[in-house]
Amino acid sequence: MTLTVFALAAIALLALIFGALLGFAAIRFKVEGDPLVDQIDAILPQTQCGQCGYPGCKPYAEAIANGDDINKCPPGGETTIRELSALMGVEAKPLDAAHGVEDVKKVAFIREDECIGCTKCIQACPVDAILGAAKQMHTILIDECTGCDLCVDPCPVDCIDMVPVEVDSSHWEWKFNKVPVGDIPIRQMS
Amino acid sequence: MFANYDKIIERISLNQLWDFPGGVHPPQQKTLSNQSSIEYLQVEKTYYVPVKQHIGIEGKLLVCEGDKVLKGQALTTSEAPFSVPVHAPTSGAVTKITNHVSAHPSGIPELSVIIDADGQDTWIELDPVPDYAKTSKSELIERICDAGISGMGGAGFPTHIKTNNSKPLEFLIINGIECEPYISSDDRLMREHAWQIRQGIDILVHILQPKQVIVAVEDNKPEALETMSIACQQKINYQVVSVPTKYPAGGEKQLIQVLTSREVPANGLPIDVGCIMYNVATCYAIADAIVEGKPLIERVVTLTGEGFKSPKNVWARLGTPIQSLLTYGDYDQSQQSSPRFIMGGPMMGFTVTSMLTPIVKISNCILVPADNELPHPEDERACIRCSACSDVCPASLLPQQLFWYSKAKELEKAEEYNLFDCIECGACAYVCPSEIPLVHYYRQAKADIRNQKEEKEKSDKAKIRFEARKARLLKEKEQREEKHRLAAEARKASLSTDGGGTKDKIAAALARAKAKKEALAKQEALAEKEALAKQEALAKQAPHIADLAESEKTKAVSVSEVSTEVVASQTAQGASPAKDSPEDDAAANEETKEL
Numbered sequence A: 001m002t003l004t005v006f007a008l009a010a011i012a013l014l015a016l017i018f019g020a021l022l023g024f025a026a027i028r029f030k031v032e033g034d035p036l037v038d039q040i041d042a043i044l045p046q047t048q049c050g051q052c053g054y055p056g057c058k059p060y061a062e063a064i065a066n067g068d069d070i071n072k073c074p075p076g077g078e079t080t081i082r083e084l085s086a087l088m089g090v091e092a093k094p095l096d097a098a099h100g101v102e103d104v105k106k107v108a109f110i111r112e113d114e115c116i117g118c119t120k121c122i123q124a125c126p127v128d129a130i131l132g133a134a135k136q137m138h139t140i141l142i143d144e145c146t147g148c149d150l151c152v153d154p155c156p157v158d159c160i161d162m163v164p165v166e167v168d169s170s171h172w173e174w175k176f177n178k179v180p181v182g183d184i185p186i187r188q189m190s
Numbered sequence B: 001m002f003a004n005y006d007k008i009i010e011r012i013s014l015n016q017l018w019d020f021p022g023g024v025h026p027p028q029q030k031t032l033s034n035q036s037s038i039e040y041l042q043v044e045k046t047y048y049v050p051v052k053q054h055i056g057i058e059g060k061l062l063v064c065e066g067d068k069v070l071k072g073q074a075l076t077t078s079e080a081p082f083s084v085p086v087h088a089p090t091s092g093a094v095t096k097i098t099n100h101v102s103a104h105p106s107g108i109p110e111l112s113v114i115i116d117a118d119g120q121d122t123w124i125e126l127d128p129v130p131d132y133a134k135t136s137k138s139e140l141i142e143r144i145c146d147a148g149i150s151g152m153g154g155a156g157f158p159t160h161i162k163t164n165n166s167k168p169l170e171f172l173i174i175n176g177i178e179c180e181p182y183i184s185s186d187d188r189l190m191r192e193h194a195w196q197i198r199q200g201i202d203i204l205v206h207i208l209q210p211k212q213v214i215v216a217v218e219d220n221k222p223e224a225l226e227t228m229s230i231a232c233q234q235k236i237n238y239q240v241v242s243v244p245t246k247y248p249a250g251g252e253k254q255l256i257q258v259l260t261s262r263e264v265p266a267n268g269l270p271i272d273v274g275c276i277m278y279n280v281a282t283c284y285a286i287a288d289a290i291v292e293g294k295p296l297i298e299r300v301v302t303l304t305g306e307g308f309k310s311p312k313n314v315w316a317r318l319g320t321p322i323q324s325l326l327t328y329g330d331y332d333q334s335q336q337s338s339p340r341f342i343m344g345g346p347m348m349g350f351t352v353t354s355m356l357t358p359i360v361k362i363s364n365c366i367l368v369p370a371d372n373e374l375p376h377p378e379d380e381r382a383c384i385r386c387s388a389c390s391d392v393c394p395a396s397l398l399p400q401q402l403f404w405y406s407k408a409k410e411l412e413k414a415e416e417y418n419l420f421d422c423i424e425c426g427a428c429a430y431v432c433p434s435e436i437p438l439v440h441y442y443r444q445a446k447a448d449i450r451n452q453k454e455e456k457e458k459s460d461k462a463k464i465r466f467e468a469r470k471a472r473l474l475k476e477k478e479q480r481e482e483k484h485r486l487a488a489e490a491r492k493a494s495l496s497t498d499g500g501g502t503k504d505k506i507a508a509a510l511a512r513a514k515a516k517k518e519a520l521a522k523q524e525a526l527a528e529k530e531a532l533a534k535q536e537a538l539a540k541q542a543p544h545i546a547d548l549a550e551s552e553k554t555k556a557v558s559v560s561e562v563s564t565e566v567v568a569s570q571t572a573q574g575a576s577p578a579k580d581s582p583e584d585d586a587a588a589n590e591e592t593k594e595l
Helices: A002-028 A035-043 A055-066 A077-088 A122-124 B005-013 B139-147 B157-162 B185-208 B222-232 B252-260 B280-292 B321-330 B388-392 B400-409 B411-416 B428-433 B439-498 B499-542 B546-578 B582-594
Strands: A107-109 A160-164 B045-052 B092-100 B112-118 B173-176 B212-218 B240-245 B277-278 B296-306 B313-318 B365-367
Touching: A035 A055, A035 A077, A160 B139, A160 B173, B005 B240, B005 B252, B045 B092, B092 B277, B092 B313, B139 B157, B139 B280, B157 B185, B157 B277, B173 B280, B185 B212, B185 B277, B185 B280, B185 B296, B212 B222, B212 B252, B222 B240, B222 B439, B277 B280, B277 B499, B280 B428, B296 B321, B313 B321, B321 B365, B388 B428, B400 B411, B400 B439, B411 B439, B411 B499, B428 B439
Parallel strands: B173 B212, B173 B277, B212 B240, B296 B365
Antiparallel strands: A107 A160, B045 B112, B092 B112, B296 B313
């Protein structure tokens, strides 16, 4: 009888100790937010375009963490899918065409003399990259524009174009087959 | 400050140098072009001056289309620390400021100032420094910047940044190595202008105060070695050193290793090991800028290769299109089956895309090889793992591994294997038996990594902006709600405190509004009645002219409308004095609005 009581008491004591330990650890080492979501969010291209069907990159990151497909991000393209598949341990699938196709990098451009100053594009821009005020001409901050396309539809006078970003020599990728240029002579015969 | 200073000095004086790993010995071919003295060119008709000719940011344009400029006039100004101005190569008119084919392997057009020469070649008023020894360092550095000087050895690093040094400095190294085959521009410059190079070195010594100056010349240039020794013999702490010929001994890090046995750390600068290095042509340009007050508008360019009937060195103004240089060197078309012009040497140069490609501050050579002289690269074959490339790599990298990773786009791995320490000298590709253009792969991988990093930075910025905007919208919404809540509370409070009075006032206001409405309705009805009566009367008078009646009717309606308006305004005027007091009225209006 005493043996059983001892055993029970010992187990209860151990349970108490470990419970306290776990409880302490839960408070002391509490992780703010979901680290996985942040990791996924860091991979996504942050265009905030909503082509995935979610209102921004963070919500899509949350959806992926909850098991959504990883192939819904056209601006990220193949690279993003590959990185996501490595992170999530799922198979890399080709881009889901229902959400758009991978395109060259573009930025918005406002044809300024046609702009009527309605501010609709300013409200649509997810990254505050449009400068302007009511009844004043608007313009795009090219360096901030993510090329998300969201300002094009709200414009009542259709004065916003998506212009492909021109490659300059410092961003050139040494792809001779893309730009018709000469080769580098790196071999010399003796 | 650095351990082995005395030993280095001792070994240099005995001419016992160290060595760098790897390296190759391609045929020199220097005698092709270094036999005759540097020739001056006639003034060109048109110059194409790119606004950016160095590493960094372009300056701000100072001229407009149509402006007249003088030789040496600044076309841009240096606003950011890393920007270097460019100057007009001759006097004339700016005909256009537009994108022109760049002196870059891609040939992507870049902003250039196009100047039509007037043939006078008139200098702008020059402003030399009378005595640099009595001039402050900061002013000299500013003058070097204003003269548009950037490193002329190949990289094009802004000279004023390098010269503005506050770290401990032991060795000022003057690079006269010129290790790449065919090129002889520095060789000729040293032979003919050793004294002016020495002046440039003196100015640098005055600014930088190094312990020791080393002028390094490769031993395949005995004449240059001699002239430099003569020019520097009066100075005790100037040492002219003959360096064994090996490619790429002229690379900054390699030369430091040869002279001092110190290795510049990865991602580090020569100053981290107590050294600063200048090219001889840069020293010449510094002397020009300080002693003569002349900005950098011309440089020595080697015209060489068997495609030229008379290969030589020329003083080419910056912005000279290479097609006129071809004329000066007597380009022999029969030597080439298809035109092929290389800017730079055979190891690191690139084939230009247009005959109008301009000479810039870093272009030291135009190489026009005959067909059998420098054959077109063959198709690459599979890597056979012979490891010849790692034997010759001067940076002790593993070119094979880098090649695999670059080709497979495993960029992280490539970076892990120190891709960015590759100096793109081309030694690995030179020895590769499979003819793999290795440097090409490295350049692609480097560009990819750089672009990816930039994208990452941009996306991080976009994320911050997106989140800031979300937070702002949320805050605005909360503020709006808060305002509404406060307003509602205030209303409730005022209702409950002087309940009866306010209620009465509201009731009175409502009653007044109602009375006004009724009065209006009455007036309208009255006017309508009158109009109808009028119409009837008219109809009785002339029942046979229906058309007329119709037109009268419309008239009557419009009349009645006008009368209504008049009546309404009268009522409004009449109503106001009837009220208790104007303040009450305003308050009542407020309250009705709130309700």
